[in-house]
Amino acid sequence: MAETQGKVITCKAAVVWGPKVPLVIQEICVDPPQKMEVRVKILYSSICHTDLGCWNGTNEAERAFPRILGHEAVGIVESVGEGVKDVKEGDYVIPTFNGECGECKVCKREESNLCERYHVDPMKRVMVNDGGTRFSTTINKDGGSSQSQPIYHFLNTSTFTEYTVLDSACVVKIDPNSPLKQMSLLSCGVSTGVGAAWNIANVKEGKSTAVFGLGSVGLAVAEGARARGASRIIGVDANASKFEKGKLMGVTDFINPKDLTKPVHQMIREITGGGVDYSFECTGNVDVLREAFLSTHVVSP
Known part of the structure; x- marks a missing residue:
């Protein structure tokens, strides 16, 4: 995967553009991981009722479109950003929507694992590092011109795509010899x-x-x-x-x-x-x- 490290990857993803609007399989761009981030090639992804709830737009406060849903998956690390030490290129991982930094006062307590920085948050739609997205696509405007359209993240994960970018706190390394197709269920x-x-x-x-x-x-x-x-x-x-x-x-x-x-x-x-x-x-x-x-x-x- 060395040929893609540090570069924007063009791939396919299932993008939802609005509440109850059918997902569109389309070409997107996935930026390289930034500091303490990991870019993962998704091998398998499951569908959860939580994905359906977001697609339905049941909670208006959680709506953010266009968006890439999905949070149960298994993949292989394509590249890592600066400072990432827990995983490396080639590691098999599962994403987790309830990440843990391991350093905050909540992570250090046995009573809870709702990390102050990476806890599960259905309102969250961008990356922690810079408040931006790592997904985008090109849309055509009236008059024939085109522009880049950011695509929002979902539950720290966004796995309905061939490649995704996650905070390193939201990936867990797994045994490469495990039954990978079933391992996606561990995510949720x-x-x-x-x-x-x-x-x-x-x-x-x-x-x-x-x-x-x-x-x-x-x-x-x-x-x-x-x-x-x-x-x-x-x-x-x-x-x-x-x-x-x-x-x-x-x-x-x-x-x-x-x-x-x-x-x-x-x-x-x-x-x-x-x-x-x-x-x-x-x-x-x-x-x-x-x-x-x-x-x-x-x-x-």
């Missing part, structure tokens, strides 16, 4: 779910858990709870086809709300003798959140 779904069970809830061995929603995040929660030694993991989902995959992730009991004549939390309280020790809501639905909350013990024994 797996880390979110496993992290919820392992770091946030700190599930204890022998305890019971309920997981509402068996999508990628919910299955990762189940895997995290199993790894922590949970004795019982109850999976709740209206799509019974997810149950087989749930078994592989450690789910011991399954509840399909469509099969019940009573609220889910009542069922869980009955089969557990009062409720579970931990409950995880993985759908983003307020009504489901209420059921998840009511499914726990009032006071954990």
